[in-house]
Amino acid sequence: MIELIVFNENHELHYIGSCKVIMNRIKQLLIVTSENPLKEISASFKWRFHREKNILFVFGEDSCEDFALIFHKQIRCRNVYNLIVKNAVRDIVELEELEKRFLNPFLNKAEGSESSKLEEIMGKWIKRYEKDNRMERSGTFMKLASTLNRDKLEVVER
Numbered sequence: 001m002i003e004l005i006v007f008n009e010n011h012e013l014h015y016i017g018s019c020k021v022i023m024n025r026i027k028q029l030l031i032v033t034s035e036n037p038l039k040e041i042s043a044s045f046k047w048r049f050h051r052e053k054n055i056l057f058v059f060g061e062d063s064c065e066d067f068a069l070i071f072h073k074q075i076r077c078r079n080v081y082n083l084i085v086k087n088a089v090r091d092i093v094e095l096e097e098l099e100k101r102f103l104n105p106f107l108n109k110a111e112g113s114e115s116s117k118l119e120e121i122m123g124k125w126i127k128r129y130e131k132d133n134r135m136e137r138s139g140t141f142m143k144l145a146s147t148l149n150r151d152k153l154e155v156v157e158r
Contacts (some may be wrong), residue, residue: 003070004034005118006041011063013109015117021069021080025087030058030080032069041067050093051081055125057102059093066101070121107143 004019019034028045043049048059054077056069071077106122 001072002076003121004032004039004041005068005070005121006039007064007066007105009064011066011105013105013118015121019069023080023083025083028087030084032067043067045084045087048091048093049081049084050098051077052098053077053125056081057093057098059097059101063101068102070125 002019002021004016006014006016008014016034016039017036019032022031022033023029024031030043030045032041032043033039043058043060043065047061050057050059054071054074056071056077058067058069060066069077069080071080106118109116109118
């Protein structure tokens with residue numbers, strides 16, 4: 001199963017739910033369709049893509065086009081990512097941009113709401129970093145971990 005998170009024009013997060021992903025290598029498009037609500041998103045392979053564990057972050061030409069795909073298995077996320085970068089020029093996404101366009105909105109949503117599906121997804125994602133300290137360089141990631149009260153993840157103030 002793959003789940004879809006999108007942003008609106010105000011760059012607020014919205015959980016869409018399960019979706020299907022189609023890779024069109026000829027047109028160099030990643031096509032995402034969901035049924036509830038009926039939505040189709042096309043992302044050019046020329047856009048920037050960043051994979052962290054089981055989440056594929058898609059950076060659109062404008063930030064309101066950004067979206068994230070949450071895969072239940074990391075291997076499936078890696079396979080989709082590898083197919084995209086194999087067929088396109090790879091543009092590196094820096095941690096600062098990941099924070100600005102994805103992690104900060106996740107943090108704002110988590111701080112401003114009770115329990116939600118987005119919070120559940122991010123909590124599971126954060127737990128995958130228990131033995132991997134790469135994201136500790138991100139102050140936003142550490143705040144998000146703290147906000148979600150993940151007791152097994154050590155939060156270090158920097």
